[in-house]
Amino acid sequence: GAGVSQSPSNKVTEKGKDVELRCDPISGHTALYWYRQSLGQGLEFLIYFQGNSAPDKSGLPSDRFSAERTGGSVSTLTIQRTQQEDSAVYLCASSLQGTGLGFFGQGTRLTVV
Amino acid sequence: QKEVEQNSGPLSVPEGAIASLNCTYSDRGSQSFFWYRQYSGKSPELIMFIYSNGDKEDGRFTAQLNKASQYVSLLIRDSQPSDSATYLCAVNLAGYSSASKIIFGSGTRLSIRP
Numbered sequence: 001g002a003g004v005s006q007s008p009s010n011k012v013t014e015k016g017k018d019v020e021l022r023c024d025p026i027s028g029h030t031a032l033y034w035y036r037q038s039l040g041q042g043l044e045f046l047i048y049f050q051g052n053s054a055p056d057k058s059g060l061p062s063d064r065f066s067a068e069r070t071g072g073s074v075s076t077l078t079i080q081r082t083q084q085e086d087s088a089v090y091l092c093a094s095s096l097q098g099t100g101l102g103f104f105g106q107g108t109r110l111t112v113v
Numbered sequence: 114q115k116e117v118e119q120n121s122g123p124l125s126v127p128e129g130a131i132a133s134l135n136c137t138y139s140d141r142g143s144q145s146f147f148w149y150r151q152y153s154g155k156s157p158e159l160i161m162f163i164y165s166n167g168d169k170e171d172g173r174f175t176a177q178l179n180k181a182s183q184y185v186s187l188l189i190r191d192s193q194p195s196d197s198a199t200y201l202c203a204v205n206l207a208g209y210s211s212a213s214k215i216i217f218g219s220g221t222r223l224s225i226r227p
Contacts, residue, residue: 033215042119042201042219043157056214091156100145100205100215104156 002026004105006092012111013082021077021108025094032075033093033102034067043091049075051097082112116140117204119218126225132189134221136202139183146178146185147203151220157201161187192225199223 005024035043045059069075093102126132149157163176175188199220
């Protein structure tokens with residue numbers, strides 16, 4: 001596609017349920033980032049993938065959070081046993097290798113009730 | 114100390130004036146610096162990047178970098194109401210390639226008053 005695509009755009013889930021958020025990066029972009037943005041706050045780094053290298057998971061807030069990237073393209077961020085504090089907009093960005101110039105998707109707004 | 118710090122604002126600037134946005138970072142080895150603009154309810158959009166000390170100009174935007182002072186700024190000349198947004202400073206962390214771990218500040222809210 002022309003840009004980074006994220007789905008779903010909105011997700012309401014009950015506390016304790018698992019959710020999966022999807023990111024489809026720009027074709028040819030080897031770097032993929034996940035960030036979280038709470039209301040009125042900046043972007044919190046979660047995880048970074050670069051090609052076939054091991055991902056940098058240093059920003060994942062707890063072991064309830066995990067992410068994978070299949071075939072160097074689509075990525076899925078999974079949150080298990082969701083909590084109300086997980087409510088935020090989850091943003092995905094991709095970039096060409098070596099540039100760090102990230103193009104963001106439209107985000108997934110997650111609400112845990 | 115936060116890795117990337119910005120004044121949250123709001124910064125109010127009259128239309129046509131110069132808006133000056135500032136950012137400091139803690140990691141002395143950082144090599145790449147980015148400015149993103151984020152309109153309310155939208156995703157961040159990259160507007161400037163700078164790698165070397167000094168100034169970089171692109172249209173009405175100028176990015177300024179001073180690595181010795183660990184300081185990066187964004188100047189917006191001839192400010193327009195459409196420039197009203199939150200501006201996010203982003204920095205890569207030392208020890209990584211320029212394509213890796215990019216850390217964002219909390220953003221400065223800019224308001225251009227007609």
